Every structure is written in C-alpha cells, then in structure tokens.
Amino acid sequence: MGSAERLKDFLGPEKVITDPAIVDLYAREPSGLASKAMAVVFPESSRDVSRIAAYAYKNNIKIYPQGSTSALSGSAVPSEEGIVLSFERMNRVLGVSVVDSTVDVEPGVRLGDLNIELARHGYMFPIDPGSVNVATVGGSINSGAGGLRGARYGTMRDWVLGLNIVLPDEKGTELRIGCRTTKCRQGYDLVRLMVGSEGTLAIVTEATLKITPLPEAMVTALTFFTELEDLYEAYKEIKESRVLPLVLEFMDYETALLAKEASGAPVEVEGHMLLVGVDCNREAVKRVEAWLSELMRRHNAKRVFTAIGQEEAERLFTLRRSLFPAQVFFGNKRYPGKRLIVLLEDIAVPPSRLLEAINRIREVSNRYGLQVSMGGHVGDGNLHPSVAFPVDDEQVKRKVMEWHREVAKIALELGGTVSAEHGIGTLKRGLLEMEMEALGSKRALELMRGIKRVFDPKGILNPGKVI
Numbered sequence: 001m002g003s004a005e006r007l008k009d010f011l012g013p014e015k016v017i018t019d020p021a022i023v024d025l026y027a028r029e030p031s032g033l034a035s036k037a038m039a040v041v042f043p044e045s046s047r048d049v050s051r052i053a054a055y056a057y058k059n060n061i062k063i064y065p066q067g068s069t070s071a072l073s074g075s076a077v078p079s080e081e082g083i084v085l086s087f088e089r090m091n092r093v094l095g096v097s098v099v100d101s102t103v104d105v106e107p108g109v110r111l112g113d114l115n116i117e118l119a120r121h122g123y124m125f126p127i128d129p130g131s132v133n134v135a136t137v138g139g140s141i142n143s144g145a146g147g148l149r150g151a152r153y154g155t156m157r158d159w160v161l162g163l164n165i166v167l168p169d170e171k172g173t174e175l176r177i178g179c180r181t182t183k184c185r186q187g188y189d190l191v192r193l194m195v196g197s198e199g200t201l202a203i204v205t206e207a208t209l210k211i212t213p214l215p216e217a218m219v220t221a222l223t224f225f226t227e228l229e230d231l232y233e234a235y236k237e238i239k240e241s242r243v244l245p246l247v248l249e250f251m252d253y254e255t256a257l258l259a260k261e262a263s264g265a266p267v268e269v270e271g272h273m274l275l276v277g278v279d280c281n282r283e284a285v286k287r288v289e290a291w292l293s294e295l296m297r298r299h300n301a302k303r304v305f306t307a308i309g310q311e312e313a314e315r316l317f318t319l320r321r322s323l324f325p326a327q328v329f330f331g332n333k334r335y336p337g338k339r340l341i342v343l344l345e346d347i348a349v350p351p352s353r354l355l356e357a358i359n360r361i362r363e364v365s366n367r368y369g370l371q372v373s374m375g376g377h378v379g380d381g382n383l384h385p386s387v388a389f390p391v392d393d394e395q396v397k398r399k400v401m402e403w404h405r406e407v408a409k410i411a412l413e414l415g416g417t418v419s420a421e422h423g424i425g426t427l428k429r430g431l432l433e434m435e436m437e438a439l440g441s442k443r444a445l446e447l448m449r450g451i452k453r454v455f456d457p458k459g460i461l462n463p464g465k466v467i
C-alpha cells in the first residue's frame with residue numbers, strides 16, 4: 001500500500017494536503033453528507049493526473065475526482081478511505097472559437113466564470129444549473145447537469161463534443177475521445193458514456209464544449225397563481241404556442257414563501273410561482289411582454305412582474321434560485337443545532353403529466369406529515385421535492401426514506417425517471433434499481449457493471465457510486 005505522503009515526493013508537496021482538518025472540508029457536500037479521506041491532491045495538468053492514476057492503480061488507492069462537490073447526490077463525497085482529486089487548479093479557459101462555436105476548457109473552470117469569458121465574444125454556454133456560480137465543467141459533465149434553461153437547451157450530454165480523459169490503469173493512460181465538430185461518428189459514443197458517469201469510469205482533464213450566441217433580448221415574467229390547475233393551464237398554453245421558452249420554472253406556494261424568507265427576494269409571494277423567460281429580437285420585446293402578461297392574466301394569475309434583459313431578470317430569478325437554501329433554512333429553524341441532511345429528489349415526468357405529479361407528491365408529503373419544498377425546472381418536467389431531517393433521528397429518517405421511494409414510484413408510474421440531472425451518487429442507487437426493474441431491464445445494470453470493470457478493473461475510481 002502506497003501512502004499519500006509518497007505522492008508529495010513525485011508531485012511536489014504544494015500539490016498534496018494531508019492535514020485532516022483541511023481534508024475534511026473536501027469530504028462533504030451541501031446536502032450534509034460527509035466522509036473521510038487521507039489527502040487532497042491538486043493536479044495542475046493531465047500529466048499530473050496520469051501519474052496520480054498510475055500510482056493509485058499500483059497501490060490500490062481509491063481516487064475521488066471532485067469539482068465543487070455541489071452535486072447533492074453524494075457522488076463527489078469519498079465512500080471509503082482514498083484521495084480526493086480536486087480540479088481547483090486546472091481552471092483555465094484554453095481557447096474560444098466563434099467560427100467553430102466551441103470552447104476548450106480545463107475541468108475546474110466554473111460555469112459562471114466560463115460565461116463571463118464567453119460574453120466577451122457575444123456567446124454563452126447555455127447549461128445553467130441553480131449552482132452555476134460554483135459548478136465546474138468537470139463536475140457538470142460527470143453529473144450530466146441540466147438547469148434552468150433545460151427546456152430549450154437540454155443537458156450537458158447535448159453540449160460536449162470532445163474530451164481528454166485519463167484511465168485508472170497501470171499507465172494512467174491519457175486519451176482524446178470525440179471531435180471538434182458537431183457531426184462525429186467515432187464508433188461507439190464514448191463521450192456520451194462519460195457524460196453523467198459521475199467520475200466512475202475515467203478522469204476528465206480537458207473538454208471541448210459547444211457554445212451558442214447570447215440571445216439578442218429576453219423577456220422574463222414572474223407571477224403567482226392561487227390554483228395549481230390555473231398555473232398548469234397557463235404553462236400548457238405557453239407550451240402549445242410554438243414558442244420555446246428559455247426558462248420555465250415552478251415553485252409551490254409554501255416553498256415560495258420559505259424561499260422569500262430565506263433570500264429576502266424583493267417580490268410579494270401571492271401563490272404558486274411560475275417564472276417564464278422568452279428570448280426574442282429587440283423589436284419584439286414589447287409584443288412578447290404583452291403576450292406573456294395577457295396569457296397569465298387570462299389564467300387568473302395575480303400580479304405579473306416582468307423584466308427585460310438578463311440583469312433586470314436576475315431580480316426575478318432570486319426566488320427560484322433559493323429553492324435549496326429554503327429547505328436548509330427551514331430545516332435549521334425546525335431542528336435548531338442539529339446536523340441535517342437535505343434529501344433533494346430529482347425526478348422528471350413527461351410535461352403532460354406534471355400537474356398529476358405535483359398533486360400526488362403534495363398528497364404523499366402531507367400523508368407523511370413532512371414539510372416538503374417543491375419546485376423545479378418544469379419546462380422539461382423536472383421536479384425537485386426536498387426535505388431536511390436530522391442525521392441522528394432514526395424515526396424521521398425512516399419516514400423520509402419511505403417518502404423518497406413513494407416519490408420515485410410516482411415518477412415511474414407517470415412514465416418518468418428517478419434522476420434527471422443530479423445523478424445517482426450514493427443516494428439514488430436503490431432508486432436506479434427500482435427504475436430498471438420497473439422497465440423490466442435489470443440486465444442493463446449488469447451491462448453497466450461490465451462497462452465499469454472494463455474502464456476501472458481494480459474498482460479504484462469513485463467506488464460505491466452509481467451501480
């Protein structure tokens with residue numbers, strides 16, 4: 001067995017931290033999940049990563065690749081003793097090509113910072129998780145992230161063209177997979193296999209991403225409905241109008257109230273929240289604004305707040321971006337001084353089944369007597385019911401875990417999925433099995449285990465995650 005101290009010899013002491021107090025900071029995530037590791041290593045190049053992987057292979061050391069640990073599924077938290085591989089120092093934007101509509105980046109670049117750079121070229125990277133200011137490229141690729149613009153732009157799997165990866169083998173083999181062009185048939189699609197693989201197959205050291213022009217103008221409307229049925233009718237009319245909004249976000253009344261309390265958002269919460277963002281050309285702004293306001297009012301919306309342009313819109317986004325903090329805020333209020341876990345569901349259902357899903361989840365949550373926050377990226381049918389509970393309260397924990405399976409069952413019964421964008425990690429492994437069983441496809445899990453063995457024969461890369 002090699003030691004983390006030995007890593008200091010060949011990487012340099014400045015790239016390895018073994019102080020347990022610091023290491024602990026890299027072994028936890030915002031959901032409250034926490035673990036232990038023996039060191040944090042900060043590679044500065046693909047070559048560093050390759051040497052670390054080869055050393056770990058030889059000495060049977062587990063490796064946990066890590067961006068900002070914001071995935072909320074336990075995927076970046078160590079599951080056994082091993083080393084955390086932090087990409088904090090591989091955070092350069094290597095090159096932007098407007099003609100090719102691509103950007104080359106290192107994995108530690110945060111999506112928010114990437115967009116600051118791209119905005120200088122009039123472009124953006126459109127995947128926009130609520131955590132955009134901390135989420136890294138490597139973490140977002142590996143968790144298959146989506147976000148607020150999912151209805152229009154999908155998820156990471158639609159935006160990654162090529163990758164440099166390192167395999168957890170004897171040599172720490174460095175490979176380039178994928179292309180620099182949108183059209184690319186390179187045998188089996190290894191790039192797509194990497195996206196959403198949660199750091200269990202290979203380590204990403206560079207990515208070529210697609211980029212898209214910034215919209216010329218954007219109209220955002222925020223409004224509230226007393227009845228969920230009215231909100232859904234407005235949502236449906238938008239969907240049927242041949243306009244493809246950039247943003248379509250929802251929060252139920254109780255959650256919007258909590259989010260306002262947690263964030264101090266400057267809007268009066270008057271019911272269930274719907275937030276819509278539509279891009280258009282400058283000449284059409286007034287027309288789109290009037291269309292959205294009139295449509296909402298026709299479906300009994302309360303006041304409609306509108307904003308033109310991204311900066312003004314951020315004011316309206318505050319409430320929605322506070323979905324997760326709202327549950328943390330509420331948990332701390334309800335269980336003062338206790339260490340909490342926030343369990344955030346991440347289901348998706350076909351949009352035509354959304355109203356049914358929301359009503360059924362609200363009914364199940366009431367039945368279990370749990371204070372559940374409910375919101376999500378409804379444009380693509382993605383909902384995030386969430387609940388906070390004290391780690392050491394076995395009775396509440398049992399109740400939450402039963403609720404967790406009930407919510408998953410609802411998603412599956414409505415033709416949906418148990419994990420839309422945050423990944424499986426440790427928290428949703430049972431639900432993944434449930435989903436494949438419901439599809440009559442448990443054999444697919446064996447295929448996945450086979451793929452894992454091919455990439456990672458010793459099982460040293462992020463073990464205990466996904467399958």
Ligand SMILES: Cc1cc2nc3c(=O)[nH]c(=O)nc-3n(C[C@H](O)[C@H](O)[C@H](O)COP(=O)(O)OP(=O)(O)OC[C@H]3O[C@@H](n4cnc5c(N)ncnc54)[C@H](O)[C@@H]3O)c2cc1C
Nearest residue numbers: 067068069070071129130136138139140142146198199204
């Ligand atoms: C407040 C809040 C809001 C959020 N909103 C959204 C949202 O709207 N949409 C959404 O999809 N997610 C959301 N998330 C979840 C999360 O932020 C995203 O999934 C994000 O993309 C994860 O990035 P990260 O850098 O934190 O990755 P991490 O959590 O550090 O890692 C995620 C996975 O990637 C692996 N990994 C990291 N880097 C590499 C690498 N270089 N090579 C191989 N594997 C690697 C890790 O091992 C882990 O399995 C939210 C989280 C929070 C806290």
